[in-house]
Amino acid sequence: MSIRIEQVSKLYQGVPVVNDVTIEIQTGEFFVLLGPSGSGKSTLLRSLAGLTNIDHGRISLHGRDVTELPARRRGVGMVFQHYALFRHMTVAQNIEFALRIRRVGAAQRRRRRVELLQLVALEGYDERYPSQLSGGQQQRVAVARALAHEPAVLLLDEPFGALDAKIRVELRETVRAVQRRIGMTTILVTHDQEEAFALADRLGVMQMGRLLETGTPEQLYRYPATRFVARFLGAANLFLGEVSRQGLHLGAATLAPERAAGVTPAGSEAVLVVRPEDIEVAADATELGAHNFASGTVEALTFAGHQQHVSVRLDELSRIEPATANAASAQRVTVDALRSAAEQMAVPLQPGARVTLGVRRVHALPTPISSFNLMTCSDNEAAQLERSPLLAQLVSSMQARVIRRGEQLEAGICVLPLDELAPTAIAAAVEHGARRVLCIPAGAGVPQRMLVHAGEAVRRADLLALVSSVMRHLPIEATAVTLQHPQASRSEVVETQRTLLDTRAELRGSHGLDLRSDRFLGDLPAWLGSVVAQPETALLVLGMNPTRDLAARLNSEMPMLFRSGGHVDLLLAFGRAA
Amino acid sequence: MSRREQSPGSDTLGRALSRNLLIGIALCYLVLFLVLPLLAVFTQALAKGLVAFSTALRDVDALAAMRMTLTVAAISVPLNTLFGTAAAWLVAKYEFRGKGFLLTLIDLPFAVSPVISGLIFVLVFGARGWLGPWLGEHGYKVIFALPGMVLATTFITFPFIARELIPLMQAQGRDDEEAALSLGASGWRTFWMVTLPNVRWGMLYGILLCNARAMGEFGAVSVVSGHIRGETNTLPLHVEILYNEYNFVGAFATASLLALLALLTLGLKSLLERRHPELRGARAEPGKARLAH
């Protein structure tokens, strides 16, 4: 293991900009951290180099714990976006800097410099000053300088950001070739998806301080786990579909999932991802090679060189629903398709033409949160819920749809106001099939932390799928809590500890996320009491069994939650009804 | 202005007229207010011929004043260079609470009249001041002696170098230092090998201005020096004494020496500005460093 980042968090004014990130990077691997600006990717990289202190976690390089080491003792090579070459030194002096610091003899320094300049294809530039070089050449020197002291790892912070498009591609290839040749473990930070695909052995996508997903470029492109990654790595049509034992249903089409849906249980709603290039456009259904799923009218055609973007407005009869919030006007669902030159030749299109659409591939997101269903008596109440900071944050970062009083309670998440009537309402919702219920008190602030308690016999996979979905979209710390009886026997203590470790391991294994763990001495009411007593707002995630006397149980076991005065949000996950 | 930018017809004529008029006015004003006084200094100094001029400069008291001026500058300029570098490193490289307030405090001496700058040291170290009696008992002399003059001069020139280095270091950011650290350099080595070379011209620029002011300071030094001829007189004070004694040739001869220093400073300054244009904007706007945040 070359680089091990364990639960690293960095707070800025109390808000985590890097939130419990755990990654392991193999020796010789080229790892790319991809994310929009402000996602925490640069902060994470700088913390590896020791240029930013972290508030929590451990970092080790080649098995050496460097968490406490100052930057100069970490032995990493860092390349900065704006080169950071020393202007008053020649190329040679710049490259030899790290060796001079280490008191390496002149002859050896020279040998190393010649070798490095050859590596980055800048032979003979030794005596130039940085100001006499182009941007691309300067960045080559910066790479050579970072490699001079044979660092444990090479870190590149948006190294091509300040360069022209053409030089960027050229330099990208150089960096990739150099990395391959010397087999250096490398982490590169970028916001450019194309760059990430071109370079990465493996890539991690960051958003709001969380490492959302990691995998090979192909894995992430084909099987994203979140709406964000689906759309950040290229264009994607997101629809609400259904999962059954036969497969994935999208409109008229039923497709076998390419991957075992795993966490998306059969018989429930799912978010389906269809890449534009997986959509086939034909004049009528008989000409389609792929599964026919809808028909519509061509709205716009855009020329893009070797490809053609087609925007098709679906007929209402197609019964296709978008999965994203901003396309909520269900009357006008449009589908984006991408056609190759061959397809354009075979089926010429004009705006306004009637077409039939086929789909070649569908991927279902493993998130249980396909939509938010507001279960309120009045629109007024619904509007109030939508305005609550928690729901607003979730909806905006998930881009999920909000439905008012939807019929299908088993789909997505039911949202209720948290008040004294909530136990009855929750019980009623569960009675009608609801499996996940989010209760938000009036006037609640943004939650400062998230506490997860598995509680009763809910399937851990289900609970973790829900927890990971929420974690990915809230920039707050998450902690898994187990309760332990004060007079617990030794074996019980061990058992509790093991459950916690298993939970964390499973979350990391299947979702790539990490959370804190904590143990509370006492029973459930005592713990809930202590949570309610804290001044900061918390989001409480509890697993429960959907028993018949649910309302009574809620009222008797956790009455404090329903009278908490508005600083506990409650997310309940119920096991499957027997 | 290039020809391309001018509009056709009568407008061109109007523009050329107004342009020449404006240049004319500016020229007149500058000549009248700046060039003429300068000329006056040299003409008056040479009014009685070269011999009188050189005699005045070789006077024992004049030589003592020169020595004093050089001594004061030689102490207070390095002190302020050291301070300016530390303050600039602090302000430019770190984020901390109260930075704006600190910058205001550094700027404070600019808002204080030279006479008051002298007065405050008299109040602390003078015979009737806070430390005066104690100092007197132990045989230390601060006021009406070199230490007082150094203190007053240091106060007056306090912000010069810091003011020059802060915007420069802020503009350069921390990238270079971070690169050096990641390459294994210690804090001191980073400073000597990377930071200092990066700001050396700015520092020289600041030292130049600081020195000009330190050597030319009059009001503050006048308060703390006591005008003891041959002992605590600096060149500007010597000018005043000679002028008040109606020894105009002597006064202007000494003054011409200081004027030459000023011209030399201006020359070097424009030379530096021409080679390093980034230095120019840095100083001009005293509020800039503070507002940059």
Place this chain on the structure above:
Amino acid sequence: MKPALLRRPRRRQVLPGFGLTMGYTVLWLSLIVIIPLSAAFLSAAHLPLSRWLQILMTPRVLASFRLSLSASLIAAGINAVFGLLIAWVLTRYEFPGRKLLDALVDLPFALPTAVAGIALATLYAPGGWLGRLLAPLGVQVAFTPLGITAALAFVGLPFVVRTLQPVLGDLDRDLERAAETLGARPSVVFRRVILPALLPALITGCALAFSRALGEYGSVIFIAGNIPLVSEIVPLVIMTKLEQFQYAEATVVAVAMLLLSFAMMFAVNGAQLALQRRYQSRR
């Protein structure tokens, strides 16, 4: 609730030297600036208010404040007009000798005040080069408030020019061209387009010139004549009282002046920030 397992106290800064530079800066700042300045305030604070009024309300002190303020204000006004004009000419026009003039603008910064003082006094004295020309017109400059104003205008000029120059240089000339294509006359372009953009810098420059003029000593005393009630500026009053060992009185006058200067400084900073915000939000 937060697990303590992986938490630890942290080094505050990654770049070394924070403690050292902070300590040194604060120590040196205290020794040279803060302690001596507070000495003045503390000494003055000892005195009862009645004594304060007694010292400040004498006709001589009042007259000196009136003179210092009005002369500085007029000088700042002169510098506003000519400073703007010179800055404009130096940034917008190319002509022979421009670089020389540009360098010369800093002369009042670099020339020791005493030298400027005797030079101006000699020029404007009744027999001097300029005094001789002005005498037939019945204008006497030396030893009158007019002379003081001239000296103060001399020392304040670079503040205005140097503050305006970078702003003028950065001013987007397309703005003027756009205004012209919209049919604005040059005077309108200047008034409505250029001046508003320059205003913050102009105000800062004038305020700096004013504040420098207020405290100016060396270049004024030679030309002022120093006649009590007529041509005696505040710094001179302080100086005179010091020479007569009237420390308490000197201190009170000095503190009154310091308060005035500091109030000026804060007002200017505030005004400048407000103007800048307005200008930026407009864009």
